[in-house]
Amino acid sequence: xxxxxxxxxxxxxxxxxxxxxxxxxxxxxxxxxxxxxxxxxxxxxxxxxxxxxxxxxxxxxxxxxxxxxxxxxxxxxxxxxxxxxxxxxxxxxxxxxxxxxxxxxxxxxxxxxxxxxxxxxxxxxxxxxxxxxxxxxxxxxxxxxxxxxxxxxxxxxxxxxxxxxxxxxxxxxxxxxxxxxxxxxxxxxxxxxxxxxxxxxxxxxxxxxxxxxxxxxxxxxxxxxxxxxxxxxxxxxxxxxxxxxxxxxxxxxxxxxxxxxxxxxxxxxxxxxxxxxxxxxxxxxxxxxxxxxxxxxxxxxxxxxxxxxxxxxxxxxxxxxxxxxxxxxxxxxxxxxxxxxxxxxxxxxxxxx
Amino acid sequence: xxxxxxxxxxxxxxxxxxxxxxxxxxxxxxxxxxxxxxxxxxxxxxxxxxxxxxxxxxxxxxxxxxxxxxxxxxxxxxxxxxxxxxxxxxxxxxxxxxxxxxxxxxxxxxxxxxxxxxxxxxxxxxxxxxxxxxxxxxxxxxxxxxxxxxxxxxxxxxxxxxxxxxxxxxxxxxxxxxxxxxxxxxxxxxxxxxxxxxxxxxxxxxxxxxxxxxxxxxxxxxxxxxxxxxxxxxxxxxxxxxxxxxxxxxxxxxxxxxxxxxxxxxxxxxxxxxxxxxxxxxxxxxxxxxxxxxxxxxxxxxxxxxxxxxxxxxxxxxxxxxxxxxxxxxxxxxxxxxxxxxxxxx
Numbered sequence: 001x002x003x004x005x006x007x008x009x010x011x012x013x014x015x016x017x018x019x020x021x022x023x024x025x026x027x028x029x030x031x032x033x034x035x036x037x038x039x040x041x042x043x044x045x046x047x048x049x050x051x052x053x054x055x056x057x058x059x060x061x062x063x064x065x066x067x068x069x070x071x072x073x074x075x076x077x078x079x080x081x082x083x084x085x086x087x088x089x090x091x092x093x094x095x096x097x098x099x100x101x102x103x104x105x106x107x108x109x110x111x112x113x114x115x116x117x118x119x120x121x122x123x124x125x126x127x128x129x130x131x132x133x134x135x136x137x138x139x140x141x142x143x144x145x146x147x148x149x150x151x152x153x154x155x156x157x158x159x160x161x162x163x164x165x166x167x168x169x170x171x172x173x174x175x176x177x178x179x180x181x182x183x184x185x186x187x188x189x190x191x192x193x194x195x196x197x198x199x200x201x202x203x204x205x206x207x208x209x210x211x212x213x214x215x216x217x218x219x220x221x222x223x224x225x226x227x228x229x230x231x232x233x234x235x236x237x238x239x240x241x242x243x244x245x246x247x248x249x250x251x252x253x254x255x256x257x258x259x260x261x262x263x264x265x266x267x268x269x270x271x272x273x274x275x276x277x278x279x280x281x282x283x284x285x286x287x288x289x290x291x292x293x294x295x296x297x298x299x300x301x302x303x304x305x306x307x308x309x310x311x312x313x314x315x316x317x318x319x320x321x322x323x324x325x326x327x328x329x330x331x332x333x334x335x336x337x338x339x340x341x342x343x344x345x346x347x348x349x350x351x352x353x
Numbered sequence: 354x355x356x357x358x359x360x361x362x363x364x365x366x367x368x369x370x371x372x373x374x375x376x377x378x379x380x381x382x383x384x385x386x387x388x389x390x391x392x393x394x395x396x397x398x399x400x401x402x403x404x405x406x407x408x409x410x411x412x413x414x415x416x417x418x419x420x421x422x423x424x425x426x427x428x429x430x431x432x433x434x435x436x437x438x439x440x441x442x443x444x445x446x447x448x449x450x451x452x453x454x455x456x457x458x459x460x461x462x463x464x465x466x467x468x469x470x471x472x473x474x475x476x477x478x479x480x481x482x483x484x485x486x487x488x489x490x491x492x493x494x495x496x497x498x499x500x501x502x503x504x505x506x507x508x509x510x511x512x513x514x515x516x517x518x519x520x521x522x523x524x525x526x527x528x529x530x531x532x533x534x535x536x537x538x539x540x541x542x543x544x545x546x547x548x549x550x551x552x553x554x555x556x557x558x559x560x561x562x563x564x565x566x567x568x569x570x571x572x573x574x575x576x577x578x579x580x581x582x583x584x585x586x587x588x589x590x591x592x593x594x595x596x597x598x599x600x601x602x603x604x605x606x607x608x609x610x611x612x613x614x615x616x617x618x619x620x621x622x623x624x625x626x627x628x629x630x631x632x633x634x635x636x637x638x639x640x641x642x643x644x645x646x647x648x649x650x651x652x653x654x655x656x657x658x659x660x661x662x663x664x665x666x667x668x669x670x671x672x673x674x675x676x677x678x679x680x681x682x683x684x685x686x687x688x689x690x691x692x693x694x695x696x697x698x699x
Contacts, residue, residue: 045490102675123495317681
């Protein structure tokens with residue numbers, strides 16, 4: 001049974017994630033109006049927002065410790081926040097700054113935080129095999145760490161996911177696969193690309209438990225995930241969970257969603273898991289003042305992260321040549337060594353300097 | 354139907370100017386009308402019209418049977434395109450970003466590219482693999498590569514890289530009619546998308562009728578006597594811009610757009626190098642073991658005595674970084690090209 005304190009924690013994480021993305025939208029649109037140019041402004045490139053997914057990240061990550069591994073897909077912010085990724089450095093990364101989580105090399109689709117064993121990536125189902133690998137390492141080392149792979153419902157048709165289910169099952173590895181079903185793979189509705197409406201059914205073919213949660217109710221996610229994580233930690237193998245979430249935004253910023261009906265967008269916005277959780281909290285005796293206080297705290301934290309990020313320096317051009325290897329060869333293959341030279345003497349290799 | 358190659362600068366006044374994406378779609382639609390065996394499949398190619406507008410309007414004209422949204426299962430649908438092609442159809446299958454090739458490389462490298470040879474010619478694989486390439490918009494390491502060399506390296510695939518609307522249409526007609534697998538790599542920055550502004554070069558006059566551009570014919574975009582610049586894709590436009598700058602300083606650069614990597618028009622490169630004696634090769638792929646090295650090698654094999662200086666500009670063997678300052682550093686810019694030509698000219 002979920003405690004009121006846990007409910008409050010989830011609420012705070014969900015409010016933080018939602019507000020964080022609302023603020024990212026403001027910052028992302030700087031320099032991109034009136035004409036939208038994806039490469040302009042302080043945050044360039046694609047931006048995939050997870051508004052409407054928050055219950056899944058919060059409900060699952062409540063059961064995780066820093067030593068548990070999470071892999072997330074291209075829509076990662078709510079999961080990263082719930083997993084405890086450093087919000088300031090994550091924000092600096094999204095702004096492409098030197099002090100960002102990945103020194104400006106990854107951006108919002110490729111956030112890596114070894115302190116809490118979090119990583120996300122940009123290609124569909126890509127995080128599933130590495131999550132299985134983290135679980136393999138835990139099992140070989142006899143720790144009770146677990147791994148969780150988050151993916152979208154569009155990813156359940158991908159070989160990397162299906163092969164991972166099988167590998168995890170046959171070795172009884174401590175993995176939980178969490179499918180966030182927001183009904184849309186960019187412009188493709190689920191029934192156009194799979195005949196299986198309940199993605200958790202995929203589990204049956206691999207002989208592992210599959211659980212479908214039909215609403216983005218944080219409490220329901222919390223309970224299902226609690227059981228799955230405990231099962232994994234106890235050495236009883238993987239579980240597949242599918243959570244119905246909602247895509248309140250386009251696939252990425254700039255997606256006009258011409259393929260989607262107004263009614264569908266409205267429906268997604270009406271089902272607000274954050275408001276639902278607030279109702280639950282009120283029914284447990286939490287006052288509106290207390291909820292306001294949580295929201296204010298979340299907003300302050302977000303503002304602090306964004307302000308900090310914007311003050312951070314940009315990486316210098318010479319840093320482009322660093323981190324290709326952990327142990328850089330003294331001479332790269334054909335360029336006389338300049339690409340491997342951390343001092344960035346790049347004039348032989350296409351650089352500006 | 355026209356089968357002659359024609360430089361886009363010769364397009365008649367009655368030709369409309371089209372973006373590269375419109376020109377590409379026009380050729381696909383023409384071929385689909387002419388041949389019922391041509392169909393298109395990919396992720397978000399139906400209602401969305403392709404993330405980079407590679408299929409805009411095709412669903413309305415041809416319906417879902419011939420313009421198919423497919424599951425995010427690249428191994429399955431690219432492999433299915435191979436199978437349909439071997440059955441005699443002419444599928445066009447889109448890989449949304451070339452970076453996603455890894456998901457399905459077995460089908461691409463081991464079936465699509467090799468089945469003709471391994472079957473001793475008893476099977477053909479007349480399919481087109483369309484894919485978006487390139488960076489310049491800060492999308493980082495998994496969405497910004499060109500991978501020209503990766504595809505051109507393995508035998509059995511023809512590889513085309515249009516840089517203008519005129520070429521995009523003619524090369525697409527040729528690709529669909531070709532009996533071999535053709536990898537058609539279109540640069541996002543050249544497509545004429547409202548949300549990713551193109552340079553002015555790729556939008557050109559395009560004849561309404563169909564025409565083909567034969568594979569293996571490079572296009573001398575700008576004749577010049579001092580330095581040869583060999584390039585393709587986005588960097589054709591950067592090289593042309595650099596050539597204009599250099600012209601002001603009295604340096605006469607010849608700019609060659611390869612247009613197709615397989616087959617490669619070695620003769621046009623050699624003719625130019627014999628004239629200028631100086632070669633700069635520019636591309637947006639990784640430097641080592643790639644296109645730039647191949648061009649230099651062919652120039653050395655064919656015109657060593659005429660060569661006095663060689664240089665190349667490419668991504669300096671690092672993954673594509675996210676931050677603007679970092680990506681700008683590694684992707685050769687107009688100024689980098691101009692500086693390299695000056696250095697060769699000295």
